[in-house]
Amino acid sequence: MERENEAGDRKELYHYQQEDIDAIFEKFEGKPDNYHLLYQLPTGGGKTVIFSEIARRYIEKYNRKVLVLTHRIELSKQTSQMLKSFGVKNTVIDSGVKDLPYNNDYSCYVAMVETLNNRLKDKKFHMDYVGLVIVDEAHYNSFRKLFTYFKNSLFLGVTATPLSSNIDLPMYETYNELIVGEPIQSLIDKKFLAKAVMYGYDVELTSLKLGINGDYTVGSSDELYSRSSMQDLLLQSYESRAKGKKTLIFNNGINTSLYVYETFKAAGLPIKHLDNRTPENDRKKILSWFHKTPDAILTSVSILTTGFDEPTVEAIILNRATRSLTLYFQMIGRGSRKLPEKDVFTVIDLGNNAQRFGLWNDPVDWQYIFKHPEQFLESIRTDAEIESYHVYAMTDEVRAKFAKTIDVTFDIEEEFRKAAEEKHKPKTVIEHSIRQHAFMCIENAETISEARKLAKLLDPDIEYRVKQYAKLLAKTTKNYREWLIEDYKNRLTVMIGRIFNKYQAGDEEPLELKKL
Structure with a gap:
């Protein structure tokens, strides 16, 4: 979401991004060192651009170091590159970094949570001199274990969905307050995001079981979505709504994704399968093929919900149900990148997800969700309630x-x-x-x-x-x-x-x- 200025040597921010950065610095003014602020902005709104500029401005203004926390190595590398483009001298703390002297040349560090936690626990690093800690994808709870090492640092959490991945650790306990950025519909109206054209199919989900994490179990999802009737519905919906479009299919289980691969392959369609067991070299080849092939179909399991940016995606198929609001927005967000020749993208919902959470671009009261997550989760419609409104219409x-x-x-x-x-x-x-x-x-x-x-x-x-x-x-x-x-x-x-x-x-x- 950034653009080059005429000189081509410095990033320029969009108006709404600049406004949000100003609002964040205003919140920091006069606050104690251990103040924690949470910032929400939709996927595609340019969160990395925004916090890279925040890091640059913070270092310049306070002459103190910044730490950016991520939860995946791909995100660490992407973040490091973005910071460099803003003129922020930084280094990635990965498993190869065993020592980190205080008087190094870097003004910013990018680290994965587990790696940094191990170094701090072993007392290999001391980072109490860091003035600002930026937490990317802040709704994950793995970051909390590090907070004890940064008791005198400002915290800025950044997320598209300020709802904790663990109901027992609500975000209001970690962050003092929430700043809400530009809503999805506004970003669509201002031509920053593509518009989603959504198609829903009423699906019988009563066989699905809930796991301890509050979402549907992989086993019950595999059993339902591997049925021939569901595979037929998937193929028919693709052929009627997304044929010839570059398509991402999200599944809840590896078995389902492999069934999808076989079903589409048998139909003579260009498809590949990807999951977290796919070797790194194969993964790179598959993503390269997906990028280059105009009508490519990629069926996957959760792996592409974060840290994956392919603006040419034209269709998203939710071949799963989820009770995670975060996952719902992440999956659809993979298709929302705007291109000069791409104003709209297609979403096919085969899990009653829009009936559960509303349309992707509907207004969301993030302040209410941040302050009252328990009430929000309790208010999510049950499958039985959703299905009681289903009316059969013959095709x-x-x-x-x-x-x-x-x-x-x-x-x-x-x-x-x-x-x-x-x-x-x-x-x-x-x-x-x-x-x-x-x-x-x-x-x-x-x-x-x-x-x-x-x-x-x-x-x-x-x-x-x-x-x-x-x-x-x-x-x-x-x-x-x-x-x-x-x-x-x-x-x-x-x-x-x-x-x-x-x-x-x-x-x-x-x-x-x-x-x-």
């Missing part, structure tokens, strides 16, 4: 297969009410629904075999109707609901066979449905 492709049927809808709630009024058993509702589905299949087919093939296309509608029915029954178990769905499909197959010949001979009419 145009499936609807075309039932062209001879005037009305393919069936109001379970209304039928349930009528059955209660007429003192019929609730199961008559399911019987009427099965009968309607049977006639839909029969009047659009020439043979019993064709009719039964059409019945397979009704699986999503059947599942939706049974769920509505089960909800009206009040207390039902998951096993009972699953049995109801299977029983419905079996009875539909039997009914098609029983009435097909009568219907073809003109003895059965769909109107009989209305007489029941």
